[in-house]
Amino acid sequence: MSARPASRPHFGFDNSYARELPGSYVAWQPAKAPAPRLLFLNAALAAELGLDGDALRGDEGAAVFAGNRLPADAEPIAQAYAGHQFGGFSPQLGDGRALLLGELVDRTGRRRDIAFKGSGRTPFSRGGDGKAAVGPMLREALVSEGMHALGIPTTRALAVVATGETVYRETPLPGAVLTRVAASHLRVGTFQFFAARGQYDALRRLADYSIRRHDPALAEDPDRYLGLLRALAGRQASLIAQWMNIGFIHGVMNTDNMAISGETIDYGPCAFLEAYDPDTVFSSIDHHGRYAFGNQPAIARWNLARFAETLLPLMADPEDDAAIRQAAERATEAIGEFPGLYDAALLRGQRIKLGLFAASATDDAADTTLVADWLAVLHSQSADFTLAWRRLADAAEGREAALRSLFTDPGALDSWLARWRERCAGDEARGGPGATERAMRMRRANPWIIPRNHRVEEALAAASDADDLAPFERLLEALRNPFDESPEYAAYAEPAPAALTAGYRTFCGT
Numbered sequence: 001m002s003a004r005p006a007s008r009p010h011f012g013f014d015n016s017y018a019r020e021l022p023g024s025y026v027a028w029q030p031a032k033a034p035a036p037r038l039l040f041l042n043a044a045l046a047a048e049l050g051l052d053g054d055a056l057r058g059d060e061g062a063a064v065f066a067g068n069r070l071p072a073d074a075e076p077i078a079q080a081y082a083g084h085q086f087g088g089f090s091p092q093l094g095d096g097r098a099l100l101l102g103e104l105v106d107r108t109g110r111r112r113d114i115a116f117k118g119s120g121r122t123p124f125s126r127g128g129d130g131k132a133a134v135g136p137m138l139r140e141a142l143v144s145e146g147m148h149a150l151g152i153p154t155t156r157a158l159a160v161v162a163t164g165e166t167v168y169r170e171t172p173l174p175g176a177v178l179t180r181v182a183a184s185h186l187r188v189g190t191f192q193f194f195a196a197r198g199q200y201d202a203l204r205r206l207a208d209y210s211i212r213r214h215d216p217a218l219a220e221d222p223d224r225y226l227g228l229l230r231a232l233a234g235r236q237a238s239l240i241a242q243w244m245n246i247g248f249i250h251g252v253m254n255t256d257n258m259a260i261s262g263e264t265i266d267y268g269p270c271a272f273l274e275a276y277d278p279d280t281v282f283s284s285i286d287h288h289g290r291y292a293f294g295n296q297p298a299i300a301r302w303n304l305a306r307f308a309e310t311l312l313p314l315m316a317d318p319e320d321d322a323a324i325r326q327a328a329e330r331a332t333e334a335i336g337e338f339p340g341l342y343d344a345a346l347l348r349g350q351r352i353k354l355g356l357f358a359a360s361a362t363d364d365a366a367d368t369t370l371v372a373d374w375l376a377v378l379h380s381q382s383a384d385f386t387l388a389w390r391r392l393a394d395a396a397e398g399r400e401a402a403l404r405s406l407f408t409d410p411g412a413l414d415s416w417l418a419r420w421r422e423r424c425a426g427d428e429a430r431g432g433p434g435a436t437e438r439a440m441r442m443r444r445a446n447p448w449i450i451p452r453n454h455r456v457e458e459a460l461a462a463a464s465d466a467d468d469l470a471p472f473e474r475l476l477e478a479l480r481n482p483f484d485e486s487p488e489y490a491a492y493a494e495p496a497p498a499a500l501t502a503g504y505r506t507f508c509g510t
Contacts, residue, residue: 007072008069008070008071008072009052009055009056009064009071009072010071010072010073011049011051011071011073011074011101011102011104011114012050012073012104012105013071013073013074013075013101013102013103013104013114014102014103014104014105014111015075015102015103016103016111016209016213017077017079017100017103017113017184017209018075018077018100018102020205020209021202021205021206021209023199023202024079024080024190024193024194024202024206025077025078025079025080025100026077026078026080026122026123026124027075027076027077028076028077028078028099028122028123029067029076030066030067030070030076030099030116030119030120030177031067031119031120031121031130031131032066032067032068033066033067033068033161033163033164033165033175033177034163034164034165035162035163035164035165036062036063036065036066036068036161036162036163036164037062037161037162037164038057038058038059038061038062038065038159038160038161039134039138039160039161039162039176039463039469040138040141040157040159040160040469040472041053041056041057041061041065041158041159042141042145042156042157042158042159045156045157045158045181046158047107048106048107048108049104049106049107049112049114049158049181050104050106050107056159061159061161062161065116065158065159065160065161065177065179066161066163066177067099067116067119067120067177070101071101071102073102074101074102075101075102076099076100076101076102076116077099077100078094078095078096078098078099078100078122078123078124079094079095079098079100079185079190080092080094080095080124080190080193081093081094081095081187081189081190081192081193081256082189082192082193082196082255082256083187083188083189083192083254083255083256083257084189084192084254084255084256084303084306085254085256086254086285086286086290087290089192089196091192091193091196091197092124092193093124093126093189093256094122094123094124094193095122095124096121096122096124096125096126096128096130097117097118097119097120097121097122097125097128097129097130097131097132098115098116098117098118098119098122099115099116099119099122100113100114100115100185101114101115101116102114110183111183111184111213112181112182112183113180113181113182113183113184113185114158114179114180114181115179115180115181115182115185116177116178116179116180117132117137117140117177117178117179117180118130118131118132118133118137118163118175118176118177118178119177129167129168131163131165131167131175132167132175132176132177132178133167133169133173133174133175133176133464134160134162134173134174134175134176134460134463134464135173135460135461135463135464136176136268136507136508137157137160137176137177137178138160138176138459138460138463138464138472139267139456139460140157140178140180140267141157141160141178141476142451142456142459142460142472142475142476142479143267143270143451143456144156144157144264144267145157145476145479145480146450146451146479146480146482147248147264149479149480149481149482150246150447150450150482151242152239152242152243152246152248152264153235153239153242153261153262153263153264154263154264154265155180155181155182155183155259155263155264155265156180156181156182157178157179157180157181158179158180158181159178159179160176160177160178160179161176161177161179162174162175162176163175163176163177173464174464174467182259182261182263182265183214183259183261183262183263184210184213184214184259184260184261185259185265186206186210186213186214186259186260186261187255187256187257187258187259187260187265188255188256188258188260188303188306188307188310189254189255189256189258190206190260191203191206191207191307191310191311192255192306192310194206194310195309195310195313200313200314200318203310203313203314204314207224207225207228207311207314208224210228210260211224211227211228214231214260214261215227215228215231218231225311225314225315226311226315226330226331226334228311229304229307229308229311229331229334229335230334230337232260232262232304232307233304233334233335233337233338233341234341235261235262236258236262236300236303236304236338237300237338237341237342237344237345238262238341238345239262239263239264240296240297240300240342241342241345241346241348241349242345242349243264243296244293244296244297244346245346245349245350245353246272246386246447246450247272247273247276247293247385247386247450248264248270248272248273249270249271249272249273249280249281249282249283249291249292249293249296250264250266250270250291250296251268251269251270251271251282251283251286251291251506252266252268252269252283252285252286252291252508253291253296253299253300253303255303255306255307258300258303258307268283268506268507268508269282269283269284269285269286269506269507269508270506271283271453271504271506272386272450272451272452272453273293273385273386274384274385274386274452274453274495274496274501275382275383275384275385275495275498275501276375276378276379276382276383276384276385276388277293277379277382278292278293278294278375278379279292279293279294280292280293280294281293282453282504282505282506283505283506283507283508284505284506284507284508285507285508297339297342300338300342301335301338301339301342304335304338305335308328308331308332308334308335311331312324312327312328312331315327315330315331343368347364347367347368347371349445350367350371351367352441352442352445353389353392353442353445353446354367354370354371354374354392354420354423354442355392355393355396355424355427355438355439355441355442356423356424356427356432357427357432357433357438357441358427358428358430358431358432359427360430363423366423367423370416370419370420370423373416373419374416374420377407377412377413377416380412381406381407381408381409381412382408382498383406383407384406384495386446386447386448386450387406387493387495388403388406389446390443390446390447390448391403391406392442392446393439393440393442393443393446394439395417396424396435396438396439396442397435397436397439398435400413400417424438443483444483446483447482447483448482448483448484448485448493449478449479449481449482449489449492449493450479450482451475451479452492452493452494452495452496453496453501453504453506454496454500454501454504455475455491455492456475458471458475459471459472459474459475460472475492478492479492
């Protein structure tokens, strides 16, 4: 007798998006992978989701995460959305190489999406092959786990599977599928999809669904759509401030890549600053620097304005010009609050990074200037952004040598350090910590290790070109403890040679 096939796993899916938002997706199935092989399984995340990580290892996990043997309760769908891409509006984009398998409620009660990326063509593929390559999918795993360890809201990678087939980009590459976990995959572009079509009933259902999922306190508020705009503005202000304080460049801040949840989503041409320069662009497709590091706050506000436009027909009768004008004025006022929210979030983080813990409101302007002058020194000296902040903690204890070694002219630091020490003394006089405690707290805010671009590329090249996962696994291990200095990981803290960074380019992977 032949052996009975193993039963398909149940993930405990409860698929509210598919159930409550008809017309916002197309039911679809992933392409079959000819020879799936599990490259990465995030066992800790699986446990957090309530999944049996041991049962998902090896061939079993490879079959599930390649899409060959879906969980029995999965309802795979390709989501519809629109979006402004580099400022130009596309009324239909959608999941051209992704599928939402379903949603589950994790061990802490949070609803989480489980989705594939690179699982084949869908009705939204627009001529693309719908596939992904090993390198970009492992990049998303590395960088998203690095961001999570840094405390930054982010989607996360649950698994990466090699499919055993070749995908063709500039060169032939080994194919892969990523399984991504997100608070949701709702985007500004999801709202734009229905607003652009004048489908206001569907738009209202979407907005109410988003509120129930991400802002339930607004559910009974008669002004809930303005409240949703303000809530997203607050989440994005906090997120972008965290990006800026860690030196992260998203690279492609299109409206379809702004998540309503406030998580970082889509790790395509992303990268991290090394020598500090707000004009830094690494993305190969950002020819005019629209999404340069220093432009990210302004782009977030621009995206919020596009989101506000989709909500106006819900805030007022779209046939009533006067009411729409009034709604637009209220939305504009809400968007106008974004710079203040962002500046406050940025300064909160910068004060912690500077070791200031007992600031008063009267210090705001002076502290903003102190930070701006610090960044100006970093810029003028092409100092490494991450290590300069980290070594400032040593200086808090009176050890300046490591900090000064990062500057071509160490004397450029002198006047700024004197001002900073004076400010720290005032902080201590108001009840702030002493030098040792200050330095310890600073080290908890200023990482030693980030996903250095050259280390990421080395790991991906080894995995893609030589089927060697050891560099990927070693780097991932280092990234999961970004604030701890350990000799065994010292190489991962070192910047790339300046010549390499100057010519570095990232690609979207499609």
